[in-house]
Amino acid sequence: MNDQTIAIIPARYASTRFPGKPLADMLGKPMIQRVYERVAGVVGRAVVATDDDRIRKAVEAFGGEVVMTSPLCSSGTERCREAFDKIGRGETIILNLQGDEPFIQAEQIGLLISAFDKPETDIATLAEAFAPDTAYRKLNNPNSPKIVTDHQGYALYFSRSVI
Structure with a gap:
C-alpha cells in the first residue's frame, strides 16, 4: 500500500445519464460503497468527493471518508481538485477514480500508481x-x-x- 497516494472518488447524484447512480443498490450495498471498498484496500487513503448530502450520508454510514464539494464543479476532475485542496495531506500521487467503477481491480489501480514510478510522469490514465x-x-x-x-x-x- 502506498501511503503517499490518495484516491479521490468524485460522486454526484445529478448525473445526466443515470441520476442517483452512486446510490444504486448492488447486492445490498450502494455502488459508491463497492467502489470505495475496492479502492481503499490498495491506496493509503480513499475519499469520496460529493456535492450531495444523500451521498455524504451513505458514505458516512459505511465508515468511509467523504468531503463536500461545490455543486458548481463542471467535471469530476474539478471536484477532485477542490477536494484535495480541502483535505489533502501532502500526498504525492492523486488518483481520480470514478464512482461508477465498482468492478475496478486492485491490479488496475496498482498499474496506474506504477506509472508514477517514472519521474517524468505528471498524469496517467487507464x-x-x-x-x-x-x-x-x-x-x-x-x-x-x-x-x-x-x-x-x-x-x-x-x-x-x-x-
Missing part, C-alpha cells in the same frame, strides 16, 4: 484497446469514452463519439 473485430454498436456507445494516443502512449484527446 485505457484498453478495442479489439479489431469490435462491433460498431459497442464503439458507438457514448457511455464508453474513447482515447486517441500517439505512438508512445501519450493521450492526444478523449471523446465519447467514435473517433
Whole structure:
C-alpha cells in the first residue's frame, strides 16, 4: 500500500445519464460503497468527493471518508481538485477514480500508481484497446469514452463519439 497516494472518488447524484447512480443498490450495498471498498484496500487513503448530502450520508454510514464539494464543479476532475485542496495531506500521487467503477481491480489501480514510478510522469490514465473485430454498436456507445494516443502512449484527446 502506498501511503503517499490518495484516491479521490468524485460522486454526484445529478448525473445526466443515470441520476442517483452512486446510490444504486448492488447486492445490498450502494455502488459508491463497492467502489470505495475496492479502492481503499490498495491506496493509503480513499475519499469520496460529493456535492450531495444523500451521498455524504451513505458514505458516512459505511465508515468511509467523504468531503463536500461545490455543486458548481463542471467535471469530476474539478471536484477532485477542490477536494484535495480541502483535505489533502501532502500526498504525492492523486488518483481520480470514478464512482461508477465498482468492478475496478486492485491490479488496475496498482498499474496506474506504477506509472508514477517514472519521474517524468505528471498524469496517467487507464485505457484498453478495442479489439479489431469490435462491433460498431459497442464503439458507438457514448457511455464508453474513447482515447486517441500517439505512438508512445501519450493521450492526444478523449471523446465519447467514435473517433
